[in-house]
Amino acid sequence: MNARVIDGKAFAARLTQDIAQAAGDLAARTGTRPGLGVVLVGEDAASQVYVRTKTRQAEACGFHSVQADLAADASQAEILAQVEALNADPAIHGILVQLPLPKGIDADRVTQAVRAEKDVDGFHYLNIGRLGAGKQDQAFVPCTPAGCMMLLRDALGADLSGRHAVILGRSNIVGKPMAQLLLAANCTVTIAHSRSADLPALCRGADILVAAVGRPELVRRDWIKPGAVVIDVGINRVASGDKSRLVGDVAYDEAAAQAQAITPVPGGVGPMTIACLLLNTLRAAHRHLNLPDPAVGTGTAFAPTTTETKP
Numbered sequence: 318m319n320a321r322v323i324d325g326k327a328f329a330a331r332l333t334q335d336i337a338q339a340a341g342d343l344a345a346r347t348g349t350r351p352g353l354g355v356v357l358v359g360e361d362a363a364s365q366v367y368v369r370t371k372t373r374q375a376e377a378c379g380f381h382s383v384q385a386d387l388a389a390d391a392s393q394a395e396i397l398a399q400v401e402a403l404n405a406d407p408a409i410h411g412i413l414v415q416l417p418l419p420k421g422i423d424a425d426r427v428t429q430a431v432r433a434e435k436d437v438d439g440f441h442y443l444n445i446g447r448l449g450a451g452k453q454d455q456a457f458v459p460c461t462p463a464g465c466m467m468l469l470r471d472a473l474g475a476d477l478s479g480r481h482a483v484i485l486g487r488s489n490i491v492g493k494p495m496a497q498l499l500l501a502a503n504c505t506v507t508i509a510h511s512r513s514a515d516l517p518a519l520c521r522g523a524d525i526l527v528a529a530v531g532r533p534e535l536v537r538r539d540w541i542k543p544g545a546v547v548i549d550v551g552i553n554r555v556a557s558g559d560k561s562r563l564v565g566d567v568a569y570d571e572a573a574a575q576a577q578a579i580t581p582v583p584g585g586v587g588p589m590t591i592a593c594l595l596l597n598t599l600r601a602a603h604r605h606l607n608l609p610d611p612a613v614g615t616g617t618a619f620a621p622t623t624t625e626t627k628p
């Protein structure tokens with residue numbers, strides 16, 4: 318088999334265009350531009366790139382955007398004061414604090430300080446709870462899993478019912494919310510992690526395999542059921558001669574020989590994370606104005622299935 322490449326970069330570009338259009342419509346109708354506030358602490362090179370991309374793309378969509386850069390040795394009180402200032406700013410509808418935060422800072426304390434209605438990362442316990450209770454339409458869903466769902470539906474169609482989804486990794490940012498979203502889509506869900514017995518055998522049972530463990534090329538050819546769809550969330554920088562290159566959690570060439578469809582790294586899930594952040598910010602602005610969520614991200618290729626609520 319030669320897998321179809323799921324082009325997350327192109328998908329994200331189309332979605333971002335729709336977001337820009339909807340932001341323009343909102344501004345014309347109400348005079349309100351969606352506002353995004355980003356907090357960056359320290360000088361982690363990758364975080365600087367991600368934050369710059371978020372701010373640049375928000376502005377390209379016509380959003381108002383504010384970026385607060387704090388020194389690596391900023392105190393927890395200083396970071397919390399910055400979050401409070403954005404919470405209080407009526408022009409800001411969405412706030413994110415870029416992770417990871419420097420050692421010594423209580424990341425939970427900081428992420429929980431973001432008001433739930435501005436929590437466009439979906440990290441606030443209220444949003445986590447809404448998602449867990451099957452109320453994702455009222456929640457902000459974390460951006461990476463939201464993007465993975467869109468790519469999955471693009472590959473497999475809107476109805477994922479009955480598929481066996483295996484998620485490698487149980488992080489709060491990806492693995493756990495991904496499990497909730499797949500469950501809401503009526504998949505049978507297995508979460509596998511570092512303590513699970515026989516990871517290759519668990520993965521071989523997957524119609525949908527989502528790898529999010531941060532271990533370069535952990536998933537090999539014989540971990541993949543022929544015809545599976547593979548979503549690679551890993552972004553690992555590895556040495557390559559005297560340079561470095563990015564690889565996912567999946568050995569790409571090996572997996573592409575087995576799978577029906579696969580996301581590349583780079584150019585797969587990563588760009589979707591940023592597009593979904595913009596979409597959450599657009600939704601936050603609509604909710605702030607008591608308007609229904611915009612019909613962006615809900616077209617055929619984006620459409621969620623009805624959630625089965627019976628046990």
Ligand SMILES: Nc1nc2c(c(=O)[nH]1)N[C@@H](CN(C=O)c1ccc(C(=O)N[C@@H](CCC(=O)O)C(=O)O)cc1)CN2
Nearest residue numbers: 367413414415416417438460583584585586587588590
């Ligand atoms: N507050 C948050 N912090 C972090 C999140 C998040 O969603 N919210 N996710 C990651 C980092 N991240 C966004 O913040 C992110 C990571 C990667 C990409 C991306 O587009 N990657 C490219 C490759 C980039 C490269 O060359 O290095 C790709 O995969 O094509 C976007 C966003 C942790 N922190």
Ligand SMILES: [Mg+2]
Nearest residue numbers: 584585586587
């Ligand atoms: Mg990627």
